[in-house]
Amino acid sequence: MDFRALVVGIALATAALPAIPAFADPVHECATAVSRCDGTVSVPLNWNDPSSERITVSFAWLPAKAGAKGTILANPGGPLPALPQIPIIQQTLGPVLDRQNLLVVEPRGLGKSSPLLCPGLNLMAPDTITACARQLGPRAQYFTADQVVADMNAVRRALGVPEITFYGNSYGTLYAQAYATRYPESLSAAFLDSTTITAPDGYALWPMRSRLDRLDLVCERSRACRALPGDASGTWTRLVAHLRAEPDAELPIGSLIAVVRNVQQPVFGRESSAAATAYLRGDPAPLRRLARVVSGSPQQPVEGAEWAGYLAHRCGDGSFPFDRDATAAERERQIERYFREERPLAPFTPADMGVTGAAALEFCVNWPTPRDNPPVPPRATRPAVPVLVVGGDFDTQSPAEVARALRTFPNAKVVRVRYGGHSLAWGGGPVGECVRTGLRAFLSDPAHRVPDLRCDAENYRAAGAFPRSSADVTAIPATGLRESERRTVSAVFATAVDATSRRNPYALLHARLKTEPGLRGGRVDFHDDTITLDQTRFVTDLQADGDIRLSVTGQATAALRATGADGRAHDITLTWQAFTAQERPALSGTFDGRPFSSPGT
Template identity: 65%
Template sequence: MIFTTLTGVVASLALSATLLPAAAPAQSRSSPESVQTRSLLEEPHECAQAVARCDGTLAVPLDWDDPSSERIEVAFAWIPAAEHATGTILANPGGPLPALPDLPHLQQVLGPVLDHQNLLVVDPRGLGKSSPLLCPGLKLTEPDTIAACSARLGSRTRFFTADQAVHDMEAVRRALGAGPVTFYGNSYGTAYAQAYAARHPDGLAAAFLDSTMVTSTDGYALWPMRFRPDLLDLVCDRSRACRALPGDARRTYARLVAHLRERPDPEVPLVALWSVARVNEPVFGREVNAAATSYLAGDPEPLRRLARVLAGAPSQPIEGAEWAGYLAYRCGDGSFSFDRDADPAERLDQLERYYLRERPLAPYTPADLGLDVRTSVEFCVNWPTPRHSPVLSPGADLPDVPVMVVGGDFDTHTPAEVSAAMRVFPDATFVRVPFGTHSLAWGVGEAGECVRAALRSFVTAHRVPQARCTAENYRALGAFPRSLDEVAPVPAAGLDAGRRRVLAAAFATAADAVARRNPYSLFHGRLTDQPGLRGGRVAFGDGSVTLDEAAFVPGVAVSGQIALTPEGRATASLSVLAPGSPDGRAYRVELAWEAFTAHERPVLSGTFDGTPFKTRELH
């Protein structure tokens, strides 16, 4: 994504299940078997003999470096393969949050692979059912409650980190008698995968890493809080129309921020402008550069329309006793812009100086966005980290096993950053997913299906498939027309220039409405209706869009129905009132096109007042 706020990352990981394709809930192969906790690590666990899903717990040391330390319980689910097992998948969905609640989603993502692969899912210690760390009254946006939580839980929290959690996972694997595992890590699950590979190389047969956590030079997990103007350039550079806009994308956006700082617009506060730059949301990515250019040229409506959608967007509260476990991992495993051994006052001073010196949010400042660095930027200021516990120790000798890594352009870490970081694995292959976001195998649309197919192939054969997955299904707009004269005519033979211009305006209106139903769109996908850009109304139904005198181009009112198939084929039957219409009547326009493509101008066919036409595709 273009930027990463702590609140946004937490919410996106906690809500990752909402990105799954619609499907029937995954069914267990039979009712889970309840078993008693095992206290002797060297003994086989009852679940080792299970022929159906078996839920169990295992007693493990709080500190694996001290076998005599306090024992805690870790919970797991073991799902034997439906048929003959050829291997075992150890999966973690990320967070760092409880893993067991996401078991149905993991089953759905892995699909038919589980006919011949066992599945092991372990709740990391301190989370879910594994000796959870709990602090009633905890709110991550209130530093005092974080400090109180740390004091309440005491020094034992220093052992609730990835380096300890992977020892638990290995203990469960051994207690079940499972052979080396294929580790499937999503998001923070990739941090566990790296920690496991470094500490238990003999237990790892292969790994599939989706949306990888990158570690710092000292081995701790990086959680970058930054603005990514380079992504504005990325989406614009892919579009001929956007490249034709004056200036370059990032400088135009910086000018817009400065303009709104000096002359605030209540309809586009700076915090809303920050969110409008979510190019991982296809509607925003398609329009933000053109909207910024239009605003600076005196046409504010395109940008205001984008900002309005954000006003009613739901957000997830990050509060509750169970978030103590999240803090233990984030703060214990994390690398920050302050010293881990500094006290809270020193950390806050270092953090504030870092944001003044490095300006990672440029062209914004924290003040522009109303951010307090302790409540909105970094929760770990008030959480002590007294133990050396890197996720991946510098110079770790990682096993020479097949590793497939997938990452998208719009993820938290850039493809270049992930590719470079994963060179620590001797046999790692990085696969970039253009325009991909976070949790790729959990995603919707063709990109999600493609990455899931690659995942299933890899965990079965331990060979990287020839996958060419992409989430690039739009091209950024150029200028928003202020009149019909500014619309470039559609190159349709058999129509005069005036009709070709009206046809172009009608298609632009229809395409603008249909863009709100892009399968990768979350914000606009929630809309049931929206005003037209220049007037009228657009209503969204199940597989249909209704235009009621909707105006994308001033003076051109479009009414009618658009049908949209799940594959993205759009057909429209429209009436179009435009300046110069003969006798003031509406033109009748029939259109057909592929709605969601990475082509500059898709093939457009249909009729204009009964005259058939078809255009050529422009890449």
């Protein structure tokens, strides 16, 4: 959603690039290495013109620890330097590298491969982009995916590797598709994580859209959220209209964009719909609390000379809502018209994102693309090799969109990871381990049989309401307690669950918090495995103090003192399994020393 800071991790050719003659590539000295060997190859700037300027491409060759069964060509995406990411690639592949060689080729223009550099470049400053393009001149048009995969193939041949299995992450999946369609005879299989898909013309798609559908997806899974009026996307549309009519200094519309953009993180996914509904009903506290977290989150810098290589790749490989051969002025008019007529950010506008014009949302407006160079040749045949694809619900492209885009690969299987995000095999928690297990099984098998991969990151249910007082809380069913006591337990439990949700293993922004104000008063402090409630109020008329401990398996145990509006205090202990996709988990504990239990639903 934050298209200006989108830097991580993402000739109408009729045939593949010319094949490299066998005699053109001498065997590289790294071919006989028994340990990591870093090397370079000299390649033409333009593979379609062998007499063009020569540039240097760097690579790393890591031979298998035992007898090699094959070779994995890996790219971590970006498009950013690949060689610095070798440790995380090794960690992801794990024991696969006992019997598989690893080859990582630095894409041209990045890192150690003839880098493109523009001192003073700032992707948020269009004039510096224009100046960079002018400085680099026409040679920059050859730092694109079609040329990168030719470089990769040259390194493969120089090492004497007959065929490779491609492991692509994020932008690396674009290289994988380009390689598959240009050098199919040397590809045995591919594993694609968080796929960059291409348009019919073969260029990479960079969609600009609000993705309110993510809110609907989360809400539809929750009985409590479904009970709210209307659908989640409609509620947010009404919320934006309300704030345009009645601005809130503590809730600028730009902060709403950030909340929607982060809905893949559990706290935002869990609370966004209920918080928006609460705001429209006159209770601003839950939504303002979310907005404070995103407003205070650090932003990745997008300036520096080295970003020139990123620009060359992304702009040269991409499909945008403007003509590739148009002038910068005409591109600006086209993209302004696109946002005005198509409204892909609805209910938001480019102005809501703090820019003066739609062109500021896409820095490639100011980067010339004079060459027809689709990464995937539009009419190229897709090889009938095994292709395993993993995609998360919250990725840039949904699993359904990825499946439609890759249906031209005869033996591709797309695995949906519910509630999954980007770079799934690199992630933490159970879903990261699950995806890595499937990746390793697939890459370790010489026949590349597709494993039965069922990974799921759904470990919460969206909230349905933010009660203001204990009277608004539904008393839990529990044996051994009176109704008023059950209501008190429910309010204390809601307070504990609210605090504990901020330590969900998939929560990134909230994981950085050391302390946070209670929703309606007090404070919540976060330690390694303990959450301390200090006069914390989730509802106005009940205060909780004490500690909540979280085990590595997610079991939560709380020892709390609850003080009501009448000043009476009760000692309450709670035990439950946190981070599960249940409407209400099973709960047990004590109320002033008396045990109780409540079944889950």
